[in-house]
Amino acid sequence: VFFGPRGREEFPNNTPFGTAPPDPVVAGDIAVAVTELDQMSTSVPVDQPWTASGADDWDRQTLDAWLRANTSGNAEFMAVTSAATEAIFGCEARELSLLYTLFYIAASGNEQNAGTFERNFNTAGGAQESRFVGGAQTIALQVAAQLGRRVVLNAPARRIAQSSSGVTVVTDGFSATAQRVIVAIPPTLAGRIDYDPPMPPLRDQLIQHMPQGTLMKFEAIYDTPFWRAQGLSGQAVSEIGPIKVTFDTSPADGSFGILMGFIGGHEARVWENRSADERRAAALQNLANYFGNEALNPREIVEFNWSSEVWNRGCPVAVLGPGTLIDFGTALRTPVGRIHWAGTETSTFWNGYMDGAVRSGERAAQEVLTAL
Amino acid sequence: VFFGPRGREEFPNNTPFGTAPPDPVVAGDIAVAVTELDQMSTSVPVDQPWTASGADDWDRQTLDAWLRANTSGNAEFMAVTSAATEAIFGCEARELSLLYTLFYIAASGNEQNAGTFERNFNTAGGAQESRFVGGAQTIALQVAAQLGRRVVLNAPARRIAQSSSGVTVVTDGFSATAQRVIVAIPPTLAGRIDYDPPMPPLRDQLIQHMPQGTLMKFEAIYDTPFWRAQGLSGQAVSEIGPIKVTFDTSPADGSFGILMGFIGGHEARVWENRSADERRAAALQNLANYFGNEALNPREIVEFNWSSEVWNRGCPVAVLGPGTLIDFGTALRTPVGRIHWAGTETSTFWNGYMDGAVRSGERAAQEVLTAL
Numbered sequence: 001v002f003f004g005p006r007g008r009e010e011f012p013n014n015t016p017f018g019t020a021p022p023d024p025v026v027a028g029d030i031a032v033a034v035t036e037l038d039q040m041s042t043s044v045p046v047d048q049p050w051t052a053s054g055a056d057d058w059d060r061q062t063l064d065a066w067l068r069a070n071t072s073g074n075a076e077f078m079a080v081t082s083a084a085t086e087a088i089f090g091c092e093a094r095e096l097s098l099l100y101t102l103f104y105i106a107a108s109g110n111e112q113n114a115g116t117f118e119r120n121f122n123t124a125g126g127a128q129e130s131r132f133v134g135g136a137q138t139i140a141l142q143v144a145a146q147l148g149r150r151v152v153l154n155a156p157a158r159r160i161a162q163s164s165s166g167v168t169v170v171t172d173g174f175s176a177t178a179q180r181v182i183v184a185i186p187p188t189l190a191g192r193i194d195y196d197p198p199m200p201p202l203r204d205q206l207i208q209h210m211p212q213g214t215l216m217k218f219e220a221i222y223d224t225p226f227w228r229a230q231g232l233s234g235q236a237v238s239e240i241g242p243i244k245v246t247f248d249t250s251p252a253d254g255s256f257g258i259l260m261g262f263i264g265g266h267e268a269r270v271w272e273n274r275s276a277d278e279r280r281a282a283a284l285q286n287l288a289n290y291f292g293n294e295a296l297n298p299r300e301i302v303e304f305n306w307s308s309e310v311w312n313r314g315c316p317v318a319v320l321g322p323g324t325l326i327d328f329g330t331a332l333r334t335p336v337g338r339i340h341w342a343g344t345e346t347s348t349f350w351n352g353y354m355d356g357a358v359r360s361g362e363r364a365a366q367e368v369l370t371a372l
Numbered sequence: 373v374f375f376g377p378r379g380r381e382e383f384p385n386n387t388p389f390g391t392a393p394p395d396p397v398v399a400g401d402i403a404v405a406v407t408e409l410d411q412m413s414t415s416v417p418v419d420q421p422w423t424a425s426g427a428d429d430w431d432r433q434t435l436d437a438w439l440r441a442n443t444s445g446n447a448e449f450m451a452v453t454s455a456a457t458e459a460i461f462g463c464e465a466r467e468l469s470l471l472y473t474l475f476y477i478a479a480s481g482n483e484q485n486a487g488t489f490e491r492n493f494n495t496a497g498g499a500q501e502s503r504f505v506g507g508a509q510t511i512a513l514q515v516a517a518q519l520g521r522r523v524v525l526n527a528p529a530r531r532i533a534q535s536s537s538g539v540t541v542v543t544d545g546f547s548a549t550a551q552r553v554i555v556a557i558p559p560t561l562a563g564r565i566d567y568d569p570p571m572p573p574l575r576d577q578l579i580q581h582m583p584q585g586t587l588m589k590f591e592a593i594y595d596t597p598f599w600r601a602q603g604l605s606g607q608a609v610s611e612i613g614p615i616k617v618t619f620d621t622s623p624a625d626g627s628f629g630i631l632m633g634f635i636g637g638h639e640a641r642v643w644e645n646r647s648a649d650e651r652r653a654a655a656l657q658n659l660a661n662y663f664g665n666e667a668l669n670p671r672e673i674v675e676f677n678w679s680s681e682v683w684n685r686g687c688p689v690a691v692l693g694p695g696t697l698i699d700f701g702t703a704l705r706t707p708v709g710r711i712h713w714a715g716t717e718t719s720t721f722w723n724g725y726m727d728g729a730v731r732s733g734e735r736a737a738q739e740v741l742t743a744l
Binding site for chain 1: 466580699
């Protein structure tokens with residue numbers, strides 16, 4: 001479903017347009033923007049985006065400025081770009097460096113396939129296609145099961161001290177000493193650890209330039225996935241928030257129905273401060289606009305705001321503004337003494353995704369194995 | 373002295389152009405840019421810049437994009453803007469939100485006088501006019517003298533816990549409990565304190581969006597202020613770094629000479645990672661270009677990099693990129709329970725300056741007195 005000031009349209013999600021609405025007012029701009037961004041991204045090396053031949057030019061523009069200069073820039077199209085960046089980055093196009101955006105597109109691929117924006121945002125054949133049976137936490141739980149009692153919970157690292165003989169991680173309750181340590185948390189949290197000796201200036205300032213996006217999930221649970229009977233996939237793209245993008249996150253057996261909506265970027269910053277009742281009413285009205293009035297009466301609502309989580313401080317990924325990659329990018333993965341850096345923001349493929357997080361862990365583990 | 377690829381020019385600093393070079397290649401663009409920025413800044417309320425009628429438009433542009441769109445954008449002019457933003461903000465124009473820049477200009481005034489860019493960057497009649505006999509630390513030392521033994525040094529606040537009856541600040545060695553607390557440190561450091569309960573999402577994310585600028589001071593000390601004999605003020609503006617702006621910081625009696633140069637923004641990020649010998653040679657060559665070869669042989673050199681200071685992490689002020697003020701600005705001064713916020717970044721006048729820091733302390737103290 002595509003929803004905007006001109007009303008509601010249904011469209012299939014298996015055309016070459018993918019998840020993007022083929023509406024005539026916005027489709028031309030979307031096609032131009034996606035095609036050109038994809039094309040530019042092919043010249044961005046995922047391991048050193050700051051060395052791209054266009055890097056100087058691209059890292060001084062915001063995505064917003066580039067979009068306005070290279071499309072009609074009409075209000076409806078810009079509203080659709082908000083729907084996209086709010087869901088994908090938890091921010092607005094004005095906050096994104098064009099170079100970082102191009103890197104993010106290039107990273108939406110792998111060793112065999114060039115990244116494309118379509119691969120990033122599509123359900124059919126794209127990053128949004130699959131969900132985990134048992135939930136995304138399965139990755140962490142299965143890693144933890146292999147590690148067994150070596151996993152210590154409820155022990156936030158407060159301080160990391162290095163010496164010539166080892167590195168000590170200090171928590172509230174105990175300390176652990178090792179030859180090497182891997183820090184695999186959001187950059188803004190890595191910056192809040194007390195390091196001895198202190199981080200080099202470039203590393204500390206990189207972290208200061210990597211705020212987390214702002215993202216809330218709003219899930220409305222129904223007795224049945226009633227939209228399916230109307231032939232709808234449960235996906236919507238809307239110019240009007242708070243919820244501008246939705247997905248069907250019902251259980252595989254369809255025994256009940258869940259509509260999940262993202263409230264991101266500017267919408268999240270506004271709506272996280274309003275009352276739960278107001279937010280709930282506005283969000284359910286969004287769902288009713290897309291899928292009919294049956295959406296107004298869920299049997300349960302689950303909301304989650306990553307910005308209020310002490311160990312996230314935002315989601316889904318760090319947002320890099322103009323000038324960050326080109327001046328600070330070299331500090332992203334460079335170990336500092338005995339400290340190595342992992343986490344999805346350090347990944348060269350599927351940066352910002354769970355796939356990238358796992359990749360980064362494997363890369364950092366290999367660094368440590370090589371060093372020992 | 374103005375220095376660039378076309379060579380070296382001398383110019384007086386008491387013309388209407390102030391500190392800006394009246395060179396024909398750059399003067400037209402400087403005049404247009406300063407005049408228009410000053411004009412736009414008059415509509416920015418210093419206490420709520422996000423409510424300006426142009427705020428939406430201005431907070432999605434970088435200063436760099438605005439400059440290129442509203443001047444010739446020629447390479448020499450853009451190099452001069454780097455000299456300005458590197459010294460004033462410790463960053464490049466690409467990192468600065470236009471709205472934040474306009475606010476910063478508007479804040480370069482006081483209750484009686486509108487701020488102007490000239491007031492910010494000029495020596496004659498501007499913010500760069502005066503220095504403290506005894507050094508800038510005199511402000512802190514005199515405040516400390518009045519407070520006496522109530523000042524506790526070497527006790528970084530690690531944790532601030534609030535309850536219904538009071539607020540407790542925990543340091544490595546001891547805790548202190550009070551009715552109210554004022555946090556008056558750079559925002560990026562305020563974000564590294566562990567708060568209980570945690571900061572509200574908007575406040576925490578504001579802090580994530582306020583990286584400190586990157587600034588080094590390089591001082592070359594000579595037996596005499598030899599440039600004065602040539603009729604030079606010791607001020608230079610250069611298109612070629614690392615040092616692009618200099619001042620005469622000799623003692624008042626002229627008993628010896630000091631040339632102080634700023635290495636800021638991109639230059640600082642590059643040069644802080646090179647060897648001290650390389651940096652020293654490049655910086656002295658800058659000074660020789662401006663003031664003659666006598667500058668090559670100082671009797672002493674003093675360098676200071678604020679980014680490597682654990683309790684600064686950058687200087688002179690936090691740098692706000694596009695989208696920060698408009699989405700997060702309301703959290704800048706809003707107390708969180710018993711915690712009040714001071715520091716120059718919270719000031720409505722002379723934000724980024726020592727004047728603003730003192731003003732912010734007085735405002736926060738008044739907030740606390742009213743609350744008690």
